[in-house]
Amino acid sequence: MTVTVEEKTRTNSKFKLVGPKEIGYNVKQVDVFLDRARSYFLNADTDGKAITSHDVRTASFDPARGGYNAQAVDAAMDRIEDEFVLREKELLIGAEGERAWMIKIGKTASLLRARLHRPDGERFRRPTRKNIQSYNTDDVDVLCRELLTYIEDNGELSVDVVRRAIFAPVKGAEGYEESQVDAFLDRVVELMATIDIAADK
Structure with missing residues (x-):
């Protein structure tokens, strides 16, 4: 409302x-x-x-x-x-020392890499309901490839690009399930914000 x-x-x-x-x-x-x-x-x-x-x-x-x-x-x-x-x-x-912080970053990065390494079109679930809105797979996969370069090859990518990412809408199984993509990108932003802070210090 x-x-x-x-x-x-x-x-x-x-x-x-x-x-x-x-x-x-x-x-x-x-x-x-x-x-x-x-x-x-x-x-x-x-x-x-x-x-x-x-x-x-x-x-x-x-x-x-x-x-x-x-x-x-x-x-x-x-x-x-x-x-x-x-x-x-x-x-x-x-509370736990710098090693604990580095381990946390490493675990998060490892989980993210595993999904990012999946083939285009297979990184996230497809909605089971036919008419529900989903994200265009090509749009999401382009960002995922950029993220993989960022994580593994020190590629240049701003956390604000991920925060403001917009994907074209499609219907049902034509695209990726929005909630799963959103949850994944939430973890990505968490990692990138932490890395950026570490780089600034």
């Missing part, structure tokens, strides 16, 4: 708002999530549920007329995710 942002919100917002008749992100949902994330990150929210980089990466907001500009919010969420990834790395190293 699409809601409309109240006029008083437009004068006290954290992000740029789209026009009153345009569609953006629900302001209240974005503000609530970011406030929770900030409180948890600053250790101010000791009673609330823990928030992880995965929670930031997979957060979604309802559409709203006159809401927050989606690109501005997405960019901020990417930066926040990177901060959470860095802290999770530091906490793991502090």
Whole structure:
């Protein structure tokens, strides 16, 4: 359901708002999530549920007329995710040592490589329902080949390319099952964000 942002919100917002008749992100949902994330990150929210980089990466907001500009919010969420990834790395190293962190990266990379090495058209499941929307296999396979080069040959690929990847829609078994592709790319982003942080240090 699409809601409309109240006029008083437009004068006290954290992000740029789209026009009153345009569609953006629900302001209240974005503000609530970011406030929770900030409180948890600053250790101010000791009673609330823990928030992880995965929670930031997979957060979604309802559409709203006159809401927050989606690109501005997405960019901020990417930066926040990177901060959470860095802290999770530091906490793991502090508790178990740098070797534990390297082992975690190695295990994730190994799992991802196994799927990336599958032949084109066979990397993910095909939906069993005929009319359900799926992802174009060629589009997904192109990105997978780029990811394999990135992981094995130090290829140049930005994590933001994966975060913003869009695949043409097809129907049913003509394409890959969306949920499985999305879950896989979620792990890819986690790995790439960790590698980028390591490279910057």
